[in-house]
Amino acid sequence: MSAPPHIAGIRPADCFIHERACLTGLGDGRETWNRLIANESALQATPVFCSEGGDPVPLALRQPFSHSTPPRWWDDLLRFLQPLAGEPWGRPDHPIFVASSNYGIDALYSLGKHRDPRFVPFATPHGCVEKLSEALGWGANHFILSHACVSAQLAIDQAARFVKTGRAERALIFSFDYVGPFVSAGFHALKILNESFPAPYRDGETGSIGLGDGAAYLVLSRDDSPFRLGPGNTYNEMFHFTANEPSGTGFDAVLAPYADKSRNHRFWVKGHGTGTLEAGKLESTSVNKNFPDAPLVSWKGSLGHTLGSCASVELVLATEAIERGKVPGTVCSQEPFFAPNVRRESFFPSDFDSVLLLSNAFGGAHASLLLHYG
Amino acid sequence: MDERYIKNFRSIELTRENGEAELAGFRTKLPPRQARRMSPLGVLVSEALSGMPFTRDTAILYTTTFTESLALEAFLGSFPYPSPTYFQTSIHPGGIEQALILNQHPVTALYPLAGGAGILSHALRLACADDRPDVLIVAGEEAATWLADLDAASSRTFVWALFLAIETDRAMGSLTFTSPPSTAAKPANATFVQKSPSLHDFGRILKTRQKLDWDTAAGRFSLKWTG
Numbered sequence: 001m002s003a004p005p006h007i008a009g010i011r012p013a014d015c016f017i018h019e020r021a022c023l024t025g026l027g028d029g030r031e032t033w034n035r036l037i038a039n040e041s042a043l044q045a046t047p048v049f050c051s052e053g054g055d056p057v058p059l060a061l062r063q064p065f066s067h068s069t070p071p072r073w074w075d076d077l078l079r080f081l082q083p084l085a086g087e088p089w090g091r092p093d094h095p096i097f098v099a100s101s102n103y104g105i106d107a108l109y110s111l112g113k114h115r116d117p118r119f120v121p122f123a124t125p126h127g128c129v130e131k132l133s134e135a136l137g138w139g140a141n142h143f144i145l146s147h148a149c150v151s152a153q154l155a156i157d158q159a160a161r162f163v164k165t166g167r168a169e170r171a172l173i174f175s176f177d178y179v180g181p182f183v184s185a186g187f188h189a190l191k192i193l194n195e196s197f198p199a200p201y202r203d204g205e206t207g208s209i210g211l212g213d214g215a216a217y218l219v220l221s222r223d224d225s226p227f228r229l230g231p232g233n234t235y236n237e238m239f240h241f242t243a244n245e246p247s248g249t250g251f252d253a254v255l256a257p258y259a260d261k262s263r264n265h266r267f268w269v270k271g272h273g274t275g276t277l278e279a280g281k282l283e284s285t286s287v288n289k290n291f292p293d294a295p296l297v298s299w300k301g302s303l304g305h306t307l308g309s310c311a312s313v314e315l316v317l318a319t320e321a322i323e324r325g326k327v328p329g330t331v332c333s334q335e336p337f338f339a340p341n342v343r344r345e346s347f348f349p350s351d352f353d354s355v356l357l358l359s360n361a362f363g364g365a366h367a368s369l370l371l372h373y374g
Numbered sequence: 375m376d377e378r379y380i381k382n383f384r385s386i387e388l389t390r391e392n393g394e395a396e397l398a399g400f401r402t403k404l405p406p407r408q409a410r411r412m413s414p415l416g417v418l419v420s421e422a423l424s425g426m427p428f429t430r431d432t433a434i435l436y437t438t439t440f441t442e443s444l445a446l447e448a449f450l451g452s453f454p455y456p457s458p459t460y461f462q463t464s465i466h467p468g469g470i471e472q473a474l475i476l477n478q479h480p481v482t483a484l485y486p487l488a489g490g491a492g493i494l495s496h497a498l499r500l501a502c503a504d505d506r507p508d509v510l511i512v513a514g515e516e517a518a519t520w521l522a523d524l525d526a527a528s529s530r531t532f533v534w535a536l537f538l539a540i541e542t543d544r545a546m547g548s549l550t551f552t553s554p555p556s557t558a559a560k561p562a563n564a565t566f567v568q569k570s571p572s573l574h575d576f577g578r579i580l581k582t583r584q585k586l587d588w589d590t591a592a593g594r595f596s597l598k599w600t601g
């Protein structure tokens with residue numbers, strides 16, 4: 001099939017999700033859904049420097065960390081991506097949008113520790129993507145995005161733009177984040193990763209996050225499917241490097257544009273909900289203020305925060321929940337919650353026709369995306 | 375064909391001989407308390423953005439292969455007592471966040487890109503495809519020490535910013551993307567090059583207002599200047 005014409009000013013078409021899959025500390029998408037419904041957690045108390053000791057912190061790793069090359073994630077990802085190997089991916093009409101917060105940061109950590117040049121090819125984002133492209137037979141048309149924990153949502157946004165305007169026939173979004181000492185020690189130094197396990201949206205005295213491995217892919221095209229992408233919004237507060245603007249303007253900025261949609265659609269909200277107090281309170285109260293009838297859930301109390309991949313991992317899990325007929329609640333957390341619409345227990349997606357997906361990042365970055373399925 | 379018009383640009387590079395003094399000069403233009411904590415990349419991005427006509431709704435493409443390399447080196451060097459400050463500073467896209475936080479300048483659309491040899495063309499491709507009225511590409515690197523010796527960081531410190539718009543009024547030049555390249559004949563002119571320029575070379579191309587055409591796997595770029 002030939003590439004669609006590139007017409008300036010073309011009216012954007014609808015964009016749909018087709019092939020999709022994810023990996024978490026609990027397994028693939030199907031297994032993760034099963035275990036979320038069963039209220040299981042992938043997080044385990046793990047030394048913050050992984051194999052090198054340190055304080056125990058909640059991590060959900062798919063394999064133990066090691067100073068190895070290729071990195072520990074190499075075989076895991078190659079197996080996962082086999083359905084996407086070779087043509088047409090990476091051709092101009094089939095671009096790839098790669099997203100991650102970490103990329104090869106574990107190899108960079110090993111490089112820092114051992115100064116061994118064998119780690120260099122995996123120590124940079126482009127190095128990791130070039131290695132994967134070579135192994136999978138992908139073409140050169142890949143865009144590499146990295147905006148901390150909203151990375152995957154930006155990749156979805158750009159991929160959808162290419163598909164909707166006919167610049168791509170299909171687009172692949174691929175994200176991966178595997179946790180190593182660089183990241184776990186960094187979050188520990190910021191005092192938001194500690195010995196406590198995360199309890200998203202819980203109105204408690206202390207808050208904390210867990211970190212988890214995650215990978216996901218999505219294929220977008222204009223061909224019809226049960227999952228249609230609605231509008232997305234992004235906003236970057238630029239108030240502080242880590243803290244959110246205290247009145248919650250950033251959260252409101254990506255929620256308020258859906259006021260009209262909420263009159264015609266019934267949606268539930270898959271929140272960001274890492275387990276930190278301030279951001280959890282701002283997010284849940286903003287969702288409650290803008291959409292008091294929409295149940296809000298977070299799955300990071302079980303999976304940990306899959307960082308730059310969380311938007312795509314959790315989107316795939318949302319589609320799994322919709323197909324399986326039950327949405328996991330805010331697993332591994334408990335009342336009291338910051339807002340009345342935080343849902344602890346599972347519920348039926350058939351009571352709704354859409355899901356609003358949220359993610360946030362350092363720098364007060366906020367992203368939202370509506371996904372229609374009804 | 376996608377075409378965008380150049381409304382403004384800025385290109386800065388620290389010299390190898392006098393880079394420290396040049397950087398110190400840029401730092402003096404910033405509030406001292408914040409400037410002390412900013413990376414070289416953050417200081418240069420801040421300088422490049424001054425006078426750039428971007429708004430809250432300008433789409434920003436922040437483009438860097440290695441990002442905050444000195445902070446990465448410092449964070450790695452801080453183990454086994456990891457520094458929260460260097461961790462925070464090392465996170466992509468720290469350079470532009472430093473500049474925007476300094477001015478408390480929120481933006482709706484910020485797309486930080488990473489990438490190797492193709493990163494310039496990828497950024498320009500996204501800029502040309504963006505349907506918002508204007509797009510600002512900000513690109514740069516900071517020179518590192520041992521990471522640069524291992525080819526895992528840049529050996530130069532530079533930043534450039536290129537402000538592109540859909541409307542043509544008072545344009546300084548244009549950037550065009552044409553797809554696909556496979557059947558198109560190579561242009562018979564002196565401005566055609568086979569390979570995408572590097573981020574560093576593109577800063578110099580902007581500074582000298584050089585005309586240039588080049589092919590990529592996705593299509594052909596053409597940079598033109600008026601007057």
